Amino acid sequence: MTLSRRKFIRNTAAGGATLAAPALIGSVARAQDGPIKLGSLHDLAGPLAATGEPMVYAIMLAVEEINAAGGLLGREVELINYDTQSNIQLYSQFAQQLAVRDRVDVIHGGITSASREAIRPIFSRFRTLYFYNTLYEGGVCDRNTFNTGTTPAQTVEKLVPHAMNLWGKKAYIIAADYNYGQITAKWMRKYVEDNGGEVASIDFFPLDVTNFGPSISRIQAAEPDLLLSAMVGGNHTAFYRQWAAAGLKDEIPIASTTFGLVNEPATLEDAESTGVLGSYGYFEELDTPASVAFVKAIKDRHGAQTPYVSELAAASYEGVHLWAEGVRQAGSVDRMEVIEALETGLSFEGPSGKVVVDPKTHHVTRNTFLAEVENRAWKVLETFEQQQPLDTAAVCDLEANPNDTTHYIIDI
Amino acid sequence: MDIAIIVGLDVVSGIASLVLISAGLAVIFGMMKIINLAHGEFLMLGAYATVLSVSAGVNIWFAMLVIAPVFVGLVGMIVERCLIQFLYGRLVDSMLATWGLSLVIVGGTTMIFGNTIVGVSSPLGGFQVGAYQSSLYTPFLALMALLLMTAVFGVMRFTRAGLIARAVMQNPDMAATLGVNPARVYMATFGLGAAMSGLAGGLLAPIAGVVPTMGAAFIAKAFITVVGGGTSILWGLISASGLFGFINQIAAFLTTPVFGEVILFIAAIILIRLLPTGISGRFFKGRL
Structure with missing residues (x-):
């Protein structure tokens, strides 16, 4: 042939x-x-x-x-x-x-x-x-x-006030640099301000950042009471490591909307993760x-x-x-x-x-839940029954506009 | 004052990590002219070797400083025998082959260990500088970078093995007529470069998220450093790491991590435009 x-x-x-x-x-x-x-x-x-x-x-x-x-x-x-x-x-x-x-x-x-x-x-x-x-x-x-x-009204709205009651009013926000992190950071700021707090600064991190030294110094220089994190992916896990290695975990506590979605509590050491707060619609430990x-x-x-x-x-x-x-x-x-x-x-x-x-x-x-990391697993602290998607409901009514197909950036 | 010390430490740590992650690449590229796109995966293998050894009960220092480089060095030698030895002088082919190799290593690691993040925690605590805290691991990394550079310099400059390696890289045919087996030297050099990458991966394991795909986050910086540094392994590496580490960390502190990276890449582009042969091509010509 x-x-x-x-x-x-x-x-x-x-x-x-x-x-x-x-x-x-x-x-x-x-x-x-x-x-x-x-x-x-x-x-x-x-x-x-x-x-x-x-x-x-x-x-x-x-x-x-x-x-x-x-x-x-x-x-x-x-x-x-x-x-x-x-x-x-x-x-x-x-x-x-x-x-x-x-x-x-x-x-x-x-x-x-x-x-x-x-x-x-x-x-x-x-x-x-x-x-x-x-x-x-x-x-x-x-x-x-x-x-x-x-969506944020179901989880971030619970997480932020709880963390602020425990730790104080001045928050520093760190988030992944794409639409999820950007918009979630806005929601975090809204809930911090709604609860009478102030936001020291918001820092965004591209997904391939691995060295967080300068950012950790910046955070220390701002002296916040708590850190709100929407970091995403394997490279960002290094933040929690470097944060704990600098001995800061017990100085400035962390609440997060993404920590533990994959398996951070199980892979980080006990000392690096215990005490981190999170809020989601489900935890394996329920x-x-x-x-x-x-x-x-x-x-x-x-x-x-x-x-x-x-x-x-x-x-x-x-x-x-x-x-x-x-x-x-x-x-x-x-x-x-x-x-x-x-x-x-x-x-x-x-x-x-x-x-x-x-x-x-x-x-x-x-239902949504608030939980804290303890011994490399989540401990569910509180259950919020039947939370409605109020954030989206503020901009969306498909009964009135059945032909709508927009992704609204909710104005906050 | 305190903040100046802390930022100074950040800069030192930035430079040290650039030196560590680029050293293996500098040896393989600088001496052998092989563009090793699997460099990031060598780092990843070093990190995995460390994490797995520690979880098997091995002392963390031994795992980082011995097991990781030895293991990756052996992998490097096998790779050289099976793949790289056919590609000397074929720059583009070597890129394609090592790119394929990197995919194979990532895929294999994912298959065996899964796609989840693993890790070990940092073996050293923190320390206090006035109102600030920093990790003791930072000065340790700097020390390791310094030791590694000293060792490279010592071996290349003062030992017979270093002399032979340099001779083979300069003129393999002439070295062969003098009774040296170039193939063996290539294999050893590639293995050594891989071992240095493994060491870097091991040292990074406690401060990085260890996943099969982690190499991608380091390879761009390693290449920029090596290309910016030029062909002189030692001085090129040190000068480029110093420059880029300084720029990156200061920019990240003063602005945001995003602009830190942007400014770093702009600096690299300007540098390559002004010094196409890298820093050492201009200032350290002919030096080690």
């Missing part, structure tokens, strides 16, 4: 495409009465992999439970998961594939706010129902999108029966290396079950019928407690 140049290029391109093909769980059969398809877009490689892994585990668990109970509408639910490799470009690409080629009935996914804003318009355009299950800065107002994670069973199911399946089962995993699990409730109620997987069913205020009893869809904002009313 002779191998012409053209043939060679074509074959190589095809080979490349096969290599680049994403991890496909299950087959891609297409039939009207075949399985119901649930698409998932999460990072399983790259810097965000430790965040994405438990979310996918939670979605797998939810799908298994639904199938074990006989599926939905007598049909099996099939999970199609694409690994987006912490790469926004792949988000756009796989989002189109899920919507157009795989024709999935719903998509759960997106981790960072940047990835969500990359894929949300794609699902609007192709009329595919979308669930975003990550805690974020709030403000998404889109009838095609449901947001099951917490001892309600539903929570214990949820964590056990995931850890039994995935073993000792499972990353921390945080709010992200719980909200993903609850998101899938909420969608399933919607399908059951609608008696169909049709996008509009499911949206309308969910908008009746459907609820689900998940590991974090009762989760209720808020029809006006497509966010959820859910």
